[in-house]
Amino acid sequence: MANGYAGKILKVNLTTKEIGIIDTAKYEEFGGGVGMGAALFWDLAVAPGDWDLQDAFDPRNVISLMSGPLGATGVPGGGRTSVCAIAPETYPTPLFHRTSFGGRFATMLKLAGWDGIVIHGKSDKPVWINIINDKVTIEDGTRLWGLNTFETQGEITSHVAGRTRFGQQWHQIGEDFTTARPQIVCIGPVGESMTRVAALIHGSGVSARTGGFGGVFGSKNLKAVSVIGTGDIEVADPAGVVDTRLWHTRNFGRAVSSPGAACCMPCVNADRKRNSYYGGESMCADEYWYMGPRTGGLGMGGDADVRMRGADIAIKWGICTWATKFGGAIELPVPDAPAPFKGTVPMEPGMGWYIKYLYELGILGPGKQIDSYPLPMDQWDSLNFREVFCDAIARRVGIGADLAEGFLEAVQKWGRLEEDMNSGVLRLPAWGASWHHCLPGVTWAYSYIFMSGDPMWHGFFILSGGTAEELVETMTKKMVPFDDDPIMLSNSWKGEEAFKTGIYSPHKAKMLAWARRFAGFYNESMSICEMMLPNFIARSANGIAGPSPELEYRYYKAVTGSPNTFADTIEIGRKIWNMERAIRVMAGRHRDQEKFAPFMHMPGATFPIGGNRPVYVDGKWSFESQNDLYLDREGVEQFKTHFYRLEGWDVENGWPTRKTLEELGMKQVADVMAAKGKLGG
Amino acid sequence: MSESRKAESSKTVLRRDFLRSGGAVIAAGTLGVGAFEITAAAAPQTDAAKSYPKSTGYIVYDSRLCLGCQSCMFACSMTHEGRANPSLSRIQIIRDAPSFTKYPYDVVMSVCRQCVSPLCVQNCPTGACHVDEANGNIRRIDQSICIGCQRCIQSCPHKPRRTLWDSAKKKSTKCDLCADAPYWSEKGGPDGHQACVETCPAKALKLVAEAPPQLDITGYDVNLAPPSRKMGGPGMGFPKTAPKPAAKEGA
Numbered sequence: 001m002a003n004g005y006a007g008k009i010l011k012v013n014l015t016t017k018e019i020g021i022i023d024t025a026k027y028e029e030f031g032g033g034v035g036m037g038a039a040l041f042w043d044l045a046v047a048p049g050d051w052d053l054q055d056a057f058d059p060r061n062v063i064s065l066m067s068g069p070l071g072a073t074g075v076p077g078g079g080r081t082s083v084c085a086i087a088p089e090t091y092p093t094p095l096f097h098r099t100s101f102g103g104r105f106a107t108m109l110k111l112a113g114w115d116g117i118v119i120h121g122k123s124d125k126p127v128w129i130n131i132i133n134d135k136v137t138i139e140d141g142t143r144l145w146g147l148n149t150f151e152t153q154g155e156i157t158s159h160v161a162g163r164t165r166f167g168q169q170w171h172q173i174g175e176d177f178t179t180a181r182p183q184i185v186c187i188g189p190v191g192e193s194m195t196r197v198a199a200l201i202h203g204s205g206v207s208a209r210t211g212g213f214g215g216v217f218g219s220k221n222l223k224a225v226s227v228i229g230t231g232d233i234e235v236a237d238p239a240g241v242v243d244t245r246l247w248h249t250r251n252f253g254r255a256v257s258s259p260g261a262a263c264c265m266p267c268v269n270a271d272r273k274r275n276s277y278y279g280g281e282s283m284c285a286d287e288y289w290y291m292g293p294r295t296g297g298l299g300m301g302g303d304a305d306v307r308m309r310g311a312d313i314a315i316k317w318g319i320c321t322w323a324t325k326f327g328g329a330i331e332l333p334v335p336d337a338p339a340p341f342k343g344t345v346p347m348e349p350g351m352g353w354y355i356k357y358l359y360e361l362g363i364l365g366p367g368k369q370i371d372s373y374p375l376p377m378d379q380w381d382s383l384n385f386r387e388v389f390c391d392a393i394a395r396r397v398g399i400g401a402d403l404a405e406g407f408l409e410a411v412q413k414w415g416r417l418e419e420d421m422n423s424g425v426l427r428l429p430a431w432g433a434s435w436h437h438c439l440p441g442v443t444w445a446y447s448y449i450f451m452s453g454d455p456m457w458h459g460f461f462i463l464s465g466g467t468a469e470e471l472v473e474t475m476t477k478k479m480v481p482f483d484d485d486p487i488m489l490s491n492s493w494k495g496e497e498a499f500k501t502g503i504y505s506p507h508k509a510k511m512l513a514w515a516r517r518f519a520g521f522y523n524e525s526m527s528i529c530e531m532m533l534p535n536f537i538a539r540s541a542n543g544i545a546g547p548s549p550e551l552e553y554r555y556y557k558a559v560t561g562s563p564n565t566f567a568d569t570i571e572i573g574r575k576i577w578n579m580e581r582a583i584r585v586m587a588g589r590h591r592d593q594e595k596f597a598p599f600m601h602m603p604g605a606t607f608p609i610g611g612n613r614p615v616y617v618d619g620k621w622s623f624e625s626q627n628d629l630y631l632d633r634e635g636v637e638q639f640k641t642h643f644y645r646l647e648g649w650d651v652e653n654g655w656p657t658r659k660t661l662e663e664l665g666m667k668q669v670a671d672v673m674a675a676k677g678k679l680g681g
Numbered sequence: 682m683s684e685s686r687k688a689e690s691s692k693t694v695l696r697r698d699f700l701r702s703g704g705a706v707i708a709a710g711t712l713g714v715g716a717f718e719i720t721a722a723a724a725p726q727t728d729a730a731k732s733y734p735k736s737t738g739y740i741v742y743d744s745r746l747c748l749g750c751q752s753c754m755f756a757c758s759m760t761h762e763g764r765a766n767p768s769l770s771r772i773q774i775i776r777d778a779p780s781f782t783k784y785p786y787d788v789v790m791s792v793c794r795q796c797v798s799p800l801c802v803q804n805c806p807t808g809a810c811h812v813d814e815a816n817g818n819i820r821r822i823d824q825s826i827c828i829g830c831q832r833c834i835q836s837c838p839h840k841p842r843r844t845l846w847d848s849a850k851k852k853s854t855k856c857d858l859c860a861d862a863p864y865w866s867e868k869g870g871p872d873g874h875q876a877c878v879e880t881c882p883a884k885a886l887k888l889v890a891e892a893p894p895q896l897d898i899t900g901y902d903v904n905l906a907p908p909s910r911k912m913g914g915p916g917m918g919f920p921k922t923a924p925k926p927a928a929k930e931g932a
Contacts, residue, residue, distance in 0.1 A: 072755075072765050073755065073759075073765045074752065074755030074756060074759050074765055074880075076750075076752065076882075111766070111767065111768075166775065166777050166782065166789075167775045167777070167782075167786070167789030167791075167840075167841070168789075168840040168841055169840065169841055170841050170842065174848075175848035176768055176846075176848050177768055177845075177846060178767070178768050179773045179775045179791065179841055180767065180775070181775075181776075181777060230766075230768045231766065232758070232762075232764040232765055232766030232768075232769070233764065233765045233766075234764050235759070235763075235764065235765065238759045238760065238763040238764065238864040239760070239864040239865065239866050241759060242756055242759055242760055242864070242865070242866070242876060242880065243866050245752075245756070245880060246879060246880065249880070249882060260748065261748055261749050261750075261776075261788075262748035262749060262750030262882075264750070265750065265751050266750040266751045266752035266754075266755055267748070267750045267752075267882075268750070268752070268882035269748075269882070270748050270882075270883060274748075274749070274784045274785075274787060274788065
């Protein structure tokens, strides 16, 4: 087998209880992670042609949990697990989506001898999958059904680890030993009842949130997957892996300034908590799901311990905090924001925030037009409310039955979709996905419409440092094969410059294409945590150049020994991107659907943080504060044409052409698409 | 010493004597079972006990600082074995994420103590497990003469045991402070650098020259936090614990 891979992928059919093995080598051309997950989804769910890909809860939905080749090799942050499937959360229909989670699951999966696991079918009763090295069993999950995610993991740990005492004994498996605990990904009650707002939970707070894949587990009667392994992973250059890591941490590593826990195995960040609450590994959306009494400003407000108790509830129930946001970490003045906000916009006004908005309007409440039973609306800003909220959704009681079907689905049922979309109150940029830093950095925003919502990639989130010229020169050099076009980094958004050199120009299309290719390969398929890398801009003795992408490439080379150049890896990223595109097109994607929600075209669209961007105006570079940026409809349409053309997709419908696919070695994909009349001309 | 501690100590010595006197190999199922708090140094010396020169290097740690990331484990197996295998790491970081043990017991750092009175060395029938006088008296295993009897594993008095079993080679192995780490680019051993120490992002590991107190398990778990670092604070849930002893400088 190739270096960095375990060599085989586990395939489980929950209908027939058949357990099979797929040779990883067949999919190595797609790298790993999302690349392999998408290719597997194509082969198992799309190519057979017997499913319209419309229902996330259909037993034919194939959900994959994939590692990347850098996982279980000591590459920091390289141990993420990618998840691919038709997602229940997206609006107006379930769409092919991918997400990922950190922690130790993928690493342990590889140590057990598996690069990933694909699950399809539907069990006739609750089950969980138990992987102990090569031994895979489908266990009765009846006793686990109804338990929260902490209880579930506790029960499974006891089952697998038996009487081995934590921290004091080695656990014997065959002839080998480990001190590790089984690593488990599971769902809580919110996932069991097949809601569209359920997350996959791992450990004490790690979760795969966007997409609502917890509901897919629930639809398959699958409570959990547990894995423990004692094997190893071969790498091409063991000393090179360790040397690269030391070069990374000694020169560019983030200093660990306060004690905490790492998420991934291994990592170099202490961004999780070693605290006394169960949700200790939670972060961002989970931690901001309940803020407690705010103290205002950017200081997050409230008491961190109280926030963690909110995260504890969310993780325990297995609810997707991304789909049910209560407003996020902060709220800031946005003077030009749509009128309903009265000048102050929360960072992430999602489902939880919206029901309060309707309550204050007098539309939602006990006995109102929208009956809020059983939610105690007068206790909205309390932990008790969060518990009742989860319980109502999990049991589909009262208003919980509407909310369980998804945010915009509920709004539509209540007859408010058109009005609240057009007023700008519903700040969900596209496909029903919640707001996440998507302006003024337009590559993030564009990714929303071309994918299935939030790309979850912070690579270009902050683009500042040095002078504007210095920044652009430094960045452009890194962006092979577009390293001859610095104009792509200009974020000009006003007047003619926006169309000529700015955010609607053919230049910007290259920046987006590069972002998708880089992220698709290194973050989503090599599975390097995107919260750690890339690091393009960093202050050092040598200027502002950060270690990326050289660092990621060095790790890739040391682990795999591949002869690929960096440009080759970006080309694999393009291949992965086109595989994702092919799946979306086969599920019905068309240019006409790739649109933003109305608020993105209104003043106040940008949430005002991270607003400084380089702009190229009248032949000169400068930084511009762009907290007032919003998008022009015609500009976005022109950008779509530029982007489709650059990607080799039909500009009329956004479908990949045969030429493009065959150039990427995807002739069979082109043939399937042609047979269904979905190939671009 | 309390009566109960005396009794426990006595029990340990009896078991140690049994092992050293060539008792039958203990079944694999008992691996890892041994005295928890009482180390060899605390146990009364018997006539058969040898005196060994002390190691000139010891790895100490601060379990409060550990991120539980297990970087050290991957670095250890990678530099020694040329492959990533946490089961073959001579340092074990055990994190109880699924079962949610509360801080500070959620992470257990298991580091070879280079014991002053090394039972692994004493009980090795072939001399494979030995004191390497050419490398600062570190306690290490020469796999070329290891017969795989596992005595060193069974006699390690710590929990979990610090000596390892490599099932592929049918040999034992243990921490050598990177004196013989074929894939380690830097100079190892007690006078050099250790892969685990160097890769720890939290600086929760440190090499020191002086033997830490051998009385109980806390001797190696020291305060490595820089003075500026606050160990408590909102969100971290760090209880106010008694200050740890500072690590003694050296090495």
